[in-house]
Amino acid sequence: MQAFAWRGRNNRGELLDGVIDATDADAVAAQLMAGGVIPVSIALNGGSGASISAPQQDWLQMLQNRPVSTEDCLVMTRQLYTLQKAGVPILRSLAGLEASTAQPAMIALLQDLRASLDQGRELATAMGRHPKVFSPFYIAMVRVGEMTGKLTEVLLRLSQHLEFELDIRARIKQALRYPVMVLVAMAIAIIVINIFVLPTFAAVFAGFKAELPLMTKLLLGFSAWTLRWWPMVIAGSAGLVMLIRSYLATPNGRYRWDRRKLRLPIAGEIVLKATLARFARSFALAYSSGVPISQAMTVVAQTVENAYIGSRIEQMRDGVERGESISRCAAASGVFTPIVLQMIAVGEETGELDGLMLEIAGMYERETDYSIKGLSASIEPVLLLIIGVLVLILALGVFLPLWNLGQAAMGRGG
Secondary structure (H helix, E strand, C coil), rough: EEEEEEEECCCCCECCCCCCCCCHHHHHHHHHHHCCEEEEEEEEECCCHHHHHHHHHHHHHHHHHCCCCCHHHHHHHHHHHHHHHHCCCHHHHHHHHHHHCCCHHHHHHHHHHHHHCCCCCHHHHCCCCCCCCCHHHHHHHHHHHHHHCHHHHHHHHHHHHHHHHHHHHHHHHHHHHHHHHHHHHHHHHHHHHHHHHHHHHHHHHHHHHCCCHHHHHHHHHHHHHHHHHHHHHHHHHHHHHHHHHHCCHHHHHHHHHHHHHHCCCCCCHHHHHHHHHHHHHHHHHHHCCCCCHHHHHHHHHCCCCCHHHHHHHHHHHHHCCCCCEEEEEEEHCCCCCCCHHHHHHHHHHHHCCHHHHHHHHHHHHHHHHHHHHHHHHHHHHHHHHHHHHHHHHHHHHHHHHHHHHHHHHHHHHC
16 A cells, blocks of 8 residues: 545535545545546655655556547547447546546546536537647647537548558558568578578689679678678668658658659559548548638648648648639649549538538548558559569579589589
């Protein structure tokens, strides 16, 4: 048992404090909530003798605890929607979620949200304190839901939005699992050949003192250079990776890379369709919730996770602010197909823009799903070509000289 100093507020909003002996902070929170007190802060009491080993325990728990993931955020959003639909107050909803979870990071998040609400902050402002968990679009939509009184509907649509995001990521990971395993196996094979196989063949070739083909000389030279300068190779590779990452972290580097991703032979089309599906669904969600078009485009541009598409959406926003139609601005962006542009124009004329944007999102999602299903089949020929080239290089550089030397030795023996 340890002594915990706590502060909290009762049902009348009065601030209370005290000390409770318990096994951990969760037990203290459960005791306070059972007594009708909402805890604001719970900490180990400085006078407790049991607090000597607490820092080591806290550090061990911090190393073992995983952060709040997108899956956790989806589950929390679904549960909040259910509780709000049932008419449960938001503070009681968060307290119930905290009592039903065993993940320390989620418990800390819910406690911070409750403490912020207890101090008079709005839910969107409280979520804004955790940018690694809640995206700008998520926070903006919660703020709109609070302002318009449609928080329950917004939570439902946000859960659908997060579910779509997770489904796309899972499908892409599943499609790339086999190609990544093949590439890793090839990389390991190349390393083993350079370190163990080629030096052995180099000693064999040196014993015959015969003229070697150019490909064999290149392979042996590359193997000798790798064995001699491997620390520099590792350091140079690490430095190159850090340089590329630092460049991609800059606005210009990210913009150029995001633009080039859309032009990749196989993955570019999938990235474009998935990004446009995310844009259409996010815009429909914001528009149907009562967000002004210019503000909706500003928020959505931050959620597409592609700087190039985001800049095109911001250009559309600037055109709308100048009084141009959305369909004309979308056509000027150069990223939508003619069918989609026609649907946007019809939605503008009929006043059903949000419904047609959802149709556009569904169309892009189906095309993305179809493209992802064929991703493995599209990559397999490329992998076979790479493996074939590797085998050809090894055959020309290693096995062909051995064959020639064996033929020469047999000729001399005869």
